[in-house]
Amino acid sequence: MADADHARTNRPIATYRDFWPHYLREHAKPQTRAIHYVGTGLSTLCLLGLIVSGNLWFAAGALVGGYGPAWIGHFFIEHNRPATFTYPLWSLISDYRMTWRWLTGRLGEDLKRAQIR
Secondary structure (H helix, E strand, O other), rough: OHHHHHHHHHOOOOHHHHHHHHHHOOOOOHHHHHHHHHHHHHHHHHHHEEEEEHHEEEEHHHHHHHHHHHHHHHHHHHHOHHHHHOOOHHHHHHHHHHHHHHOOOOHHHHHOOOOOO
């Protein structure tokens, strides 16, 4: 289902292929994406810390470090509801996908396809 169909009918998004452009449109502002990159980086460092040390405080750090900046970005910059409330797994995958595509210089292609300037 196309994102416009989802917005018009309010039906759930059925496939990840349809979710990805929706996710990007929910992160249309560069500031929102930037704060997500920070959160993804923090959560990744905390997960690595958990693996290396076994200290469970790093698990809490991963949750706070990942979700805190993302939710601030949605509520105060983008002014929308985080997709993680409805699509938690696809949102997590997309956070890392968006960050990776940005780091490798290929996110612009996806933003264009999602009709984001």
